[in-house]
Amino acid sequence: MGKVVLQGVGRLGSAILEGWLKTGAVAPADLIILSPSEKPAAEQARAMGAQVNPPLEALAEARAFVIGVKPAKWVEASRSILSHLNRNAVIVSVMAGVRGETISEGFVGRSVVRIMPTTGVAQARGVATIWAADDAARQVGQDLFGPIAETVHLDEEDVLHAATAVSGCGPAYFFDFTRALARAGVEAGLEPEAAERLARATLRSAAAGVEGPDSLDALIDRVASPGGVTQAGLIAMNENGALNRVVQSAVDAAVAKSTELSG
Numbered sequence: 001m002g003k004v005v006l007q008g009v010g011r012l013g014s015a016i017l018e019g020w021l022k023t024g025a026v027a028p029a030d031l032i033i034l035s036p037s038e039k040p041a042a043e044q045a046r047a048m049g050a051q052v053n054p055p056l057e058a059l060a061e062a063r064a065f066v067i068g069v070k071p072a073k074w075v076e077a078s079r080s081i082l083s084h085l086n087r088n089a090v091i092v093s094v095m096a097g098v099r100g101e102t103i104s105e106g107f108v109g110r111s112v113v114r115i116m117p118t119t120g121v122a123q124a125r126g127v128a129t130i131w132a133a134d135d136a137a138r139q140v141g142q143d144l145f146g147p148i149a150e151t152v153h154l155d156e157e158d159v160l161h162a163a164t165a166v167s168g169c170g171p172a173y174f175f176d177f178t179r180a181l182a183r184a185g186v187e188a189g190l191e192p193e194a195a196e197r198l199a200r201a202t203l204r205s206a207a208a209g210v211e212g213p214d215s216l217d218a219l220i221d222r223v224a225s226p227g228g229v230t231q232a233g234l235i236a237m238n239e240n241g242a243l244n245r246v247v248q249s250a251v252d253a254a255v256a257k258s259t260e261l262s263g
């Protein structure tokens, strides 16, 4: 793979770094980490042989440059490094919204691959949607994220907005639902600690169900005995299409925000 630069070790950057260290997808000796402040994941990488904030001349060897900063920060963050960065480095953007063409222009024509990962990459159990204008850049994205995520390749860049709304944001929706389930359990009489343990463990248990080949309909059917307790709950949850409506509004709002970020 060659040297890989990670710029930004925040919520997602640290998850990516943890995944790489866990799987060895990027050898620590090949890692160059740029971070304005000290981060535990970066310190762990340093202890394993990575370079953290080395003199910028080190970027001359970069094969890939991963932008892990916020969409509002990347232009400013690229300014000081640009003249040092290898001319052939592939730019790997995990930023929501920002278009590949815009990033390529900012990086003076370098190839760009856009990735939309989930934070599950930390446990090498992420999902990563990949889009690139050229196959070589796409392959760099696959090499970096394939070992830490299930990868889904897109042909159309515009569909990344939808992938972001469904997958990039998705873990937060499930955590929010789990919290609501725990709260409802408390209302129904459970102690708060028991309610949270049950809701979290149920999320893990349900996730194990989707590891198999069964359709979502079949998985639901297996839990919902005809005329039974689950069916009563599902009917209440879906009354007048309430669940579909609320999920659709979440996805639509996230697509709108991602589109806004694309300028």
Ligand SMILES: NC(=O)C1=CN([C@@H]2O[C@H](COP(=O)(O)OP(=O)(O)OC[C@H]3O[C@@H](n4cnc5c(N)ncnc54)[C@H](OP(=O)(O)O)[C@@H]3O)[C@@H](O)[C@H]2O)C=CC1
Pocket: 007, 008, 009, 010, 011, 012, 013, 034, 035, 036, 037, 038, 068, 069, 070, 071, 073, 076, 077, 078, 094, 095, 096, 116, 117, 118, 119, 168, 169
């Ligand atoms: N969080 C998520 O689940 C996902 C996030 N993304 C994308 O990932 C990107 C990062 O998001 P997230 O991790 O949530 O945001 P965070 O704010 O947690 O992380 C951004 C990091 O960028 C660092 N940073 C700022 N300026 C520089 C610079 N000049 N050089 C190096 N590092 C810099 C900040 O450092 P410091 O802490 O020192 O200020 C911070 O740690 C965004 O573009 C977002 O769209 C995509 C998919 C999922």
Ligand SMILES: O=C(O)[C@@H]1CCC=N1
Pocket: 096, 164, 168, 169
């Ligand atoms: O909330 C965000 O903007 C980022 C992008 C997808 C998940 N987190």
